[in-house]
Amino acid sequence: MKTQIKRLSILQTSKVVAIVSPVFGLFHSGIGAFMLVLGFTLDMPDEERLGLLIPGFILLPMPVFLLFATFCFSILMCAIYNWIARMIGGIEFELEVQGDAPPDPSGTPEMENA
16 A cells, blocks of 8 residues: 655654754764863873863763754754645655554444445
C-alpha cells in the first residue's frame, strides 16, 4: 500500500527534533570540557593555552545552541517541505500490513461486502 506524506506538523516536528538534538551536543560539550581541563592544568605559554580555552568555552554550551538552532531550522524545513509537497506531492513509501498486526484503532469495521 503506497502512502504519501502530504503535510508535516511544523510545531510538533520542530519540538521533537529540538529535544533530540542536544543529545548530540553532549559529545561536543565533552570535548570542550576536556579542552578546558587541559587548558587550565597543563603548563604551557599563554598563546598555546588560549588555543585550548577558547574552543573549549565555545563547545561547552553546544547542547543549548543546538536546541535553539535545530528548532528554528526545522521550522524552516517543514514549511519548505509543506510548500513543495503541495505542488509536486510528498514523500512516498510503501506500508505492508503484517499478519499479526493489531486491529484498526479507529474502531470501524472492515468493509465485508467489497
